Amino acid sequence: MIVIYVITALAIILGMFFAMGRGVSGPTLYDRVLAVNAFGGMTVLMIAVLGFLMSRPDFLDIALVYALINFIGTIAVLKFFEYQDLGKRSSFSETPK
Amino acid sequence: MSRALFLIFFLGLVWILLSGHYTPLLLAFGAVSCLIVWFLSHKMDLVDHEGHPLHLQPIKLFMYWSWLCAEVVKSNFDVALRIIKPSLPIRPRVFTVRTTQRTELGQVIYANSITLTPGTVSIDLRGHEIEVHALAEDPANSLLTGDMDRRITAVERPQPEDPKAGQR
Protein backbone atom coordinates (compact mmCIF):
# COMPACT_ATOMS: atom_id res chain seq x y z
CA MET A 1 0.00 0.00 0.00
CA ILE A 2 2.95 2.32 0.64
CA VAL A 3 3.60 2.49 -3.11
CA ILE A 4 -0.03 3.47 -3.78
CA TYR A 5 0.15 6.23 -1.17
CA VAL A 6 3.36 7.54 -2.70
CA ILE A 7 1.83 7.53 -6.21
CA THR A 8 -1.27 9.35 -4.93
CA ALA A 9 0.85 11.93 -3.12
CA LEU A 10 2.96 12.53 -6.23
CA ALA A 11 -0.16 12.92 -8.40
CA ILE A 12 -1.61 15.43 -5.94
CA ILE A 13 1.69 17.34 -5.99
CA LEU A 14 1.45 17.43 -9.81
CA GLY A 15 -2.08 18.83 -9.53
CA MET A 16 -0.80 21.41 -7.03
CA PHE A 17 1.83 22.49 -9.56
CA PHE A 18 -0.88 23.00 -12.19
CA ALA A 19 -2.93 25.06 -9.74
CA MET A 20 0.15 27.07 -8.85
CA GLY A 21 0.78 27.73 -12.53
CA ARG A 22 -2.73 29.11 -12.89
CA GLY A 23 -2.20 31.20 -9.76
CA VAL A 24 0.97 32.73 -11.18
CA SER A 25 -0.36 33.32 -14.70
CA GLY A 26 -4.04 34.04 -13.95
CA PRO A 27 -5.11 37.06 -15.97
CA THR A 28 -7.70 38.22 -13.44
CA LEU A 29 -7.57 38.35 -9.70
CA TYR A 30 -10.41 35.87 -9.40
CA ASP A 31 -8.38 33.27 -11.31
CA ARG A 32 -5.74 33.58 -8.64
CA VAL A 33 -8.27 33.19 -5.82
CA LEU A 34 -9.69 30.14 -7.60
CA ALA A 35 -6.20 28.68 -7.94
CA VAL A 36 -5.49 29.25 -4.25
CA ASN A 37 -8.82 27.61 -3.35
CA ALA A 38 -8.12 24.57 -5.53
CA PHE A 39 -4.58 24.41 -4.14
CA GLY A 40 -5.98 24.40 -0.61
CA GLY A 41 -8.39 21.60 -1.45
CA MET A 42 -5.51 19.53 -2.80
CA THR A 43 -3.48 20.33 0.31
CA VAL A 44 -6.23 18.83 2.49
CA LEU A 45 -6.02 15.59 0.49
CA MET A 46 -2.23 15.74 0.60
CA ILE A 47 -2.17 16.03 4.39
CA ALA A 48 -4.62 13.12 4.73
CA VAL A 49 -2.58 10.89 2.41
CA LEU A 50 0.67 11.83 4.17
CA GLY A 51 -0.93 10.94 7.51
CA PHE A 52 -1.62 7.45 6.20
CA LEU A 53 1.78 7.21 4.54
CA MET A 54 3.57 7.93 7.81
CA SER A 55 0.91 5.98 9.77
CA ARG A 56 0.17 9.00 11.91
CA PRO A 57 -3.62 9.45 11.76
CA ASP A 58 -3.37 12.60 13.89
CA PHE A 59 -2.69 14.41 10.63
CA LEU A 60 -6.39 14.14 9.83
CA ASP A 61 -7.19 16.75 12.50
CA ILE A 62 -4.85 19.12 10.73
CA ALA A 63 -6.52 18.32 7.40
CA LEU A 64 -9.95 19.09 8.89
CA VAL A 65 -8.73 22.42 10.26
CA TYR A 66 -7.06 23.18 6.92
CA ALA A 67 -10.33 22.58 5.05
CA LEU A 68 -12.05 25.07 7.36
CA ILE A 69 -9.32 27.69 7.08
CA ASN A 70 -9.25 27.31 3.29
CA PHE A 71 -12.97 28.04 3.08
CA ILE A 72 -12.94 30.92 5.53
CA GLY A 73 -9.86 32.43 3.89
CA THR A 74 -11.46 32.31 0.44
CA ILE A 75 -14.67 33.88 1.69
CA ALA A 76 -12.75 36.58 3.59
CA VAL A 77 -10.65 37.51 0.56
CA LEU A 78 -13.72 37.63 -1.69
CA LYS A 79 -15.63 39.73 0.82
CA PHE A 80 -12.73 42.13 0.98
CA PHE A 81 -12.69 42.48 -2.82
CA GLU A 82 -16.41 42.95 -2.98
CA TYR A 83 -16.92 45.44 -0.17
CA GLN A 84 -13.36 46.77 0.43
CA ASP A 85 -14.03 46.09 4.10
CA LEU A 86 -14.22 42.96 6.26
CA GLY A 87 -16.34 44.42 9.04
CA LYS A 88 -19.16 45.89 7.00
CA ARG A 89 -22.40 43.92 6.98
CA SER A 90 -23.15 42.63 3.54
CA SER A 91 -26.45 43.64 2.06
CA PHE A 92 -27.91 40.13 1.91
CA SER A 93 -27.02 39.11 5.46
CA GLU A 94 -29.27 41.73 7.04
CA THR A 95 -32.65 40.44 8.02
CA PRO A 96 -35.55 42.90 8.16
CA LYS A 97 -36.60 43.34 11.75
CA MET B 1 -35.75 25.93 23.43
CA SER B 2 -35.75 22.68 21.47
CA ARG B 3 -33.46 24.35 18.95
CA ALA B 4 -30.99 25.24 21.70
CA LEU B 5 -31.02 21.64 22.95
CA PHE B 6 -30.51 20.38 19.39
CA LEU B 7 -27.55 22.72 18.91
CA ILE B 8 -25.93 21.74 22.20
CA PHE B 9 -26.50 18.05 21.45
CA PHE B 10 -24.81 18.28 18.05
CA LEU B 11 -21.93 20.38 19.36
CA GLY B 12 -21.36 17.81 22.11
CA LEU B 13 -21.48 14.98 19.56
CA VAL B 14 -18.86 16.69 17.42
CA TRP B 15 -16.67 17.31 20.48
CA ILE B 16 -16.87 13.66 21.59
CA LEU B 17 -16.19 12.34 18.07
CA LEU B 18 -13.24 14.63 17.49
CA SER B 19 -11.53 14.48 20.87
CA GLY B 20 -11.28 10.72 21.47
CA HIS B 21 -10.42 11.29 25.14
CA TYR B 22 -13.08 10.55 27.74
CA THR B 23 -11.57 11.80 31.01
CA PRO B 24 -13.94 13.87 33.16
CA LEU B 25 -11.77 16.97 32.82
CA LEU B 26 -11.91 16.98 29.01
CA LEU B 27 -15.61 16.18 28.94
CA ALA B 28 -16.21 19.11 31.30
CA PHE B 29 -14.19 21.35 28.98
CA GLY B 30 -16.37 20.13 26.12
CA ALA B 31 -19.58 20.90 28.00
CA VAL B 32 -18.33 24.39 28.85
CA SER B 33 -17.33 25.07 25.23
CA CYS B 34 -20.72 23.89 23.97
CA LEU B 35 -22.45 26.26 26.37
CA ILE B 36 -20.20 29.16 25.34
CA VAL B 37 -20.86 28.49 21.65
CA TRP B 38 -24.59 28.25 22.28
CA PHE B 39 -24.51 31.54 24.23
CA LEU B 40 -22.58 33.34 21.50
CA SER B 41 -24.78 32.08 18.68
CA HIS B 42 -27.86 32.98 20.71
CA LYS B 43 -26.51 36.51 21.14
CA MET B 44 -25.79 36.67 17.40
CA ASP B 45 -29.34 35.51 16.64
CA LEU B 46 -28.11 32.50 14.70
CA VAL B 47 -30.31 29.85 16.37
CA ASP B 48 -33.23 29.94 13.95
CA HIS B 49 -35.15 27.61 11.68
CA GLU B 50 -32.42 27.55 9.05
CA GLY B 51 -29.88 25.83 11.24
CA HIS B 52 -32.26 22.98 12.08
CA PRO B 53 -33.74 21.48 8.96
CA LEU B 54 -36.74 19.96 10.70
CA HIS B 55 -38.90 20.89 7.74
CA LEU B 56 -37.07 18.42 5.51
CA GLN B 57 -37.96 14.76 5.29
CA PRO B 58 -34.89 12.75 6.38
CA ILE B 59 -35.52 9.58 4.33
CA LYS B 60 -36.20 11.50 1.15
CA LEU B 61 -33.16 13.67 1.86
CA PHE B 62 -30.92 10.59 1.98
CA MET B 63 -32.50 9.26 -1.19
CA TYR B 64 -31.84 12.64 -2.81
CA TRP B 65 -28.23 12.56 -1.66
CA SER B 66 -27.60 9.16 -3.18
CA TRP B 67 -29.22 10.31 -6.47
CA LEU B 68 -27.06 13.45 -6.35
CA CYS B 69 -23.90 11.40 -5.80
CA ALA B 70 -24.66 9.33 -8.91
CA GLU B 71 -25.28 12.52 -10.90
CA VAL B 72 -22.02 14.06 -9.67
CA VAL B 73 -20.05 10.95 -10.66
CA LYS B 74 -21.64 10.89 -14.14
CA SER B 75 -21.02 14.57 -14.85
CA ASN B 76 -17.49 14.31 -13.45
CA PHE B 77 -16.64 11.71 -16.08
CA ASP B 78 -18.26 13.91 -18.73
CA VAL B 79 -16.27 17.01 -17.77
CA ALA B 80 -13.03 15.05 -17.32
CA LEU B 81 -13.41 13.65 -20.86
CA ARG B 82 -13.98 17.14 -22.20
CA ILE B 83 -10.83 18.37 -20.46
CA ILE B 84 -8.49 15.65 -21.71
CA LYS B 85 -9.76 15.62 -25.30
CA PRO B 86 -7.23 17.60 -27.37
CA SER B 87 -9.97 19.49 -29.24
CA LEU B 88 -11.43 20.81 -25.92
CA PRO B 89 -15.14 20.40 -26.91
CA ILE B 90 -16.72 23.10 -24.74
CA ARG B 91 -19.45 25.57 -25.61
CA PRO B 92 -20.03 27.73 -22.53
CA ARG B 93 -23.45 29.29 -22.10
CA VAL B 94 -25.42 31.19 -19.45
CA PHE B 95 -29.10 30.60 -18.83
CA THR B 96 -31.60 30.88 -15.99
CA VAL B 97 -33.65 28.17 -14.33
CA ARG B 98 -36.71 28.76 -12.20
CA THR B 99 -36.93 27.30 -8.71
CA THR B 100 -40.12 25.89 -7.26
CA GLN B 101 -38.87 25.47 -3.68
CA ARG B 102 -40.91 27.20 -1.00
CA THR B 103 -38.15 27.77 1.55
CA GLU B 104 -34.80 29.49 1.34
CA LEU B 105 -33.12 26.31 2.50
CA GLY B 106 -34.58 24.44 -0.48
CA GLN B 107 -33.21 27.09 -2.82
CA VAL B 108 -29.81 26.86 -1.17
CA ILE B 109 -29.84 23.08 -1.59
CA TYR B 110 -30.78 23.51 -5.25
CA ALA B 111 -28.10 26.11 -5.99
CA ASN B 112 -25.45 24.12 -4.13
CA SER B 113 -26.40 20.94 -5.97
CA ILE B 114 -26.07 22.76 -9.29
CA THR B 115 -22.62 23.96 -8.31
CA LEU B 116 -21.58 20.59 -6.89
CA THR B 117 -22.28 18.96 -10.24
CA PRO B 118 -19.31 19.79 -12.47
CA GLY B 119 -20.39 21.24 -15.79
CA THR B 120 -22.91 23.61 -14.23
CA VAL B 121 -22.19 26.45 -11.79
CA SER B 122 -24.83 28.69 -10.26
CA ILE B 123 -23.53 32.23 -10.55
CA ASP B 124 -26.42 34.33 -9.30
CA LEU B 125 -29.67 33.90 -7.41
CA ARG B 126 -32.45 36.48 -7.61
CA GLY B 127 -35.89 35.78 -6.25
CA HIS B 128 -36.98 32.52 -7.81
CA GLU B 129 -34.46 32.40 -10.62
CA ILE B 130 -30.97 30.93 -10.59
CA GLU B 131 -28.50 32.06 -13.23
CA VAL B 132 -26.43 29.08 -14.33
CA HIS B 133 -23.19 28.90 -16.27
CA ALA B 134 -22.86 25.59 -18.13
CA LEU B 135 -19.80 24.17 -19.81
CA ALA B 136 -21.61 22.60 -22.76
CA GLU B 137 -25.02 21.62 -24.05
CA ASP B 138 -25.35 18.22 -22.36
CA PRO B 139 -25.01 19.44 -18.73
CA ALA B 140 -27.31 22.38 -19.53
CA ASN B 141 -29.97 20.13 -21.06
CA SER B 142 -29.89 17.67 -18.17
CA LEU B 143 -30.51 20.62 -15.83
CA LEU B 144 -33.24 22.16 -17.98
CA THR B 145 -35.36 19.00 -17.73
CA GLY B 146 -36.11 20.16 -14.17
CA ASP B 147 -35.49 16.74 -12.66
CA MET B 148 -33.28 18.04 -9.86
CA ASP B 149 -35.72 20.85 -9.06
CA ARG B 150 -38.62 18.39 -8.68
CA ARG B 151 -36.61 16.09 -6.44
CA ILE B 152 -35.59 18.90 -4.08
CA THR B 153 -39.15 20.21 -3.88
CA ALA B 154 -40.23 16.68 -2.96
CA VAL B 155 -37.72 16.67 -0.10
CA GLU B 156 -39.47 19.63 1.57
CA ARG B 157 -42.44 18.88 3.74
CA PRO B 158 -45.80 19.75 2.15
CA GLN B 159 -46.68 22.02 5.10
CA PRO B 160 -43.71 23.94 6.52
CA GLU B 161 -43.77 23.77 10.30
CA ASP B 162 -42.53 27.31 10.64
CA PRO B 163 -45.01 29.63 8.88
CA LYS B 164 -42.35 32.34 8.62
CA ALA B 165 -40.14 30.06 6.53
CA GLY B 166 -39.99 31.02 2.88
CA GLN B 167 -41.27 34.56 3.18
CA ARG B 168 -38.27 36.48 4.41
Place this chain on the structure above:
Amino acid sequence: MNVVIDIVSAVCLIGGSAFVVIGGIGLIRMPDFFTRLHAAGVCETLGAWLVLLGLLLQAGWSMVSVKLIMIFLMLAITGPTATHALAKSALHGGVKPKHLDDN
Protein backbone atom coordinates in the same frame (compact mmCIF):
# COMPACT_ATOMS: atom_id res chain seq x y z
CA MET C 1 -10.92 -10.30 2.24
CA ASN C 2 -8.10 -8.00 3.18
CA VAL C 3 -6.63 -8.26 -0.29
CA VAL C 4 -9.97 -7.33 -1.89
CA ILE C 5 -10.27 -4.22 0.30
CA ASP C 6 -6.67 -3.29 -0.51
CA ILE C 7 -7.31 -3.60 -4.24
CA VAL C 8 -10.54 -1.59 -4.14
CA SER C 9 -8.92 1.14 -2.07
CA ALA C 10 -5.89 1.23 -4.39
CA VAL C 11 -8.21 1.65 -7.38
CA CYS C 12 -10.04 4.46 -5.56
CA LEU C 13 -6.80 6.23 -4.65
CA ILE C 14 -5.34 5.99 -8.15
CA GLY C 15 -8.64 7.06 -9.74
CA GLY C 16 -8.96 9.98 -7.33
CA SER C 17 -5.43 11.17 -8.05
CA ALA C 18 -6.15 10.86 -11.79
CA PHE C 19 -9.17 13.14 -11.36
CA VAL C 20 -7.11 15.61 -9.32
CA VAL C 21 -4.49 15.75 -12.09
CA ILE C 22 -7.21 16.10 -14.78
CA GLY C 23 -8.73 18.96 -12.80
CA GLY C 24 -5.29 20.59 -12.64
CA ILE C 25 -4.85 20.19 -16.39
CA GLY C 26 -8.29 21.72 -16.91
CA LEU C 27 -7.31 24.64 -14.68
CA ILE C 28 -4.46 25.34 -17.11
CA ARG C 29 -6.24 24.55 -20.40
CA MET C 30 -9.62 26.24 -20.00
CA PRO C 31 -9.98 29.53 -21.87
CA ASP C 32 -11.74 31.80 -19.36
CA PHE C 33 -12.52 32.15 -15.68
CA PHE C 34 -15.98 30.61 -15.61
CA THR C 35 -14.91 27.48 -17.46
CA ARG C 36 -12.01 27.11 -15.04
CA LEU C 37 -14.55 26.90 -12.23
CA HIS C 38 -15.80 23.64 -13.74
CA ALA C 39 -12.26 22.23 -13.86
CA ALA C 40 -11.70 23.12 -10.22
CA GLY C 41 -15.04 21.42 -9.49
CA VAL C 42 -13.68 18.15 -10.87
CA CYS C 43 -10.73 18.29 -8.44
CA GLU C 44 -12.75 18.96 -5.40
CA THR C 45 -15.71 16.67 -6.01
CA LEU C 46 -14.86 13.28 -7.46
CA GLY C 47 -11.08 13.62 -7.05
CA ALA C 48 -11.36 14.39 -3.35
CA TRP C 49 -14.18 11.89 -2.80
CA LEU C 50 -12.30 8.97 -4.34
CA VAL C 51 -9.10 9.71 -2.43
CA LEU C 52 -11.05 9.98 0.83
CA LEU C 53 -12.97 6.78 0.01
CA GLY C 54 -9.71 4.93 -0.60
CA LEU C 55 -8.33 6.12 2.73
CA LEU C 56 -11.64 5.26 4.43
CA LEU C 57 -11.43 1.66 3.20
CA GLN C 58 -7.92 1.43 4.64
CA ALA C 59 -8.94 2.93 7.98
CA GLY C 60 -11.74 0.49 8.79
CA TRP C 61 -14.07 1.20 11.71
CA SER C 62 -12.23 3.59 13.97
CA MET C 63 -11.90 7.19 15.03
CA VAL C 64 -9.91 7.79 11.85
CA SER C 65 -12.85 6.95 9.61
CA VAL C 66 -15.09 9.33 11.57
CA LYS C 67 -12.60 12.10 10.87
CA LEU C 68 -12.41 11.16 7.21
CA ILE C 69 -16.20 11.35 6.94
CA MET C 70 -16.08 14.76 8.64
CA ILE C 71 -13.50 15.96 6.09
CA PHE C 72 -15.76 14.63 3.33
CA LEU C 73 -18.80 16.49 4.69
CA MET C 74 -16.73 19.64 5.14
CA LEU C 75 -15.49 19.52 1.54
CA ALA C 76 -18.93 18.65 0.16
CA ILE C 77 -20.56 21.61 1.92
CA THR C 78 -17.88 24.28 1.68
CA GLY C 79 -16.73 23.47 -1.87
CA PRO C 80 -19.83 24.59 -3.78
CA THR C 81 -20.31 27.53 -1.43
CA ALA C 82 -16.83 28.84 -2.13
CA THR C 83 -17.27 28.24 -5.88
CA HIS C 84 -20.57 30.13 -5.89
CA ALA C 85 -19.05 33.00 -3.91
CA LEU C 86 -16.18 33.16 -6.41
CA ALA C 87 -18.50 33.14 -9.43
CA LYS C 88 -20.80 35.75 -7.97
CA SER C 89 -18.07 38.13 -6.93
CA ALA C 90 -16.30 37.70 -10.30
CA LEU C 91 -19.57 38.58 -12.04
CA HIS C 92 -19.98 41.66 -9.84
CA GLY C 93 -16.30 42.49 -10.35
CA GLY C 94 -16.81 42.78 -14.10
CA VAL C 95 -15.57 39.45 -15.43
CA LYS C 96 -17.86 38.53 -18.32
CA PRO C 97 -18.54 34.90 -19.25
CA LYS C 98 -17.17 34.19 -22.71
CA HIS C 99 -19.66 32.80 -25.23
CA LEU C 100 -18.09 30.66 -27.90
CA ASP C 101 -21.35 30.74 -29.85
CA ASP C 102 -24.41 32.94 -29.59
CA ASN C 103 -27.46 31.39 -28.03
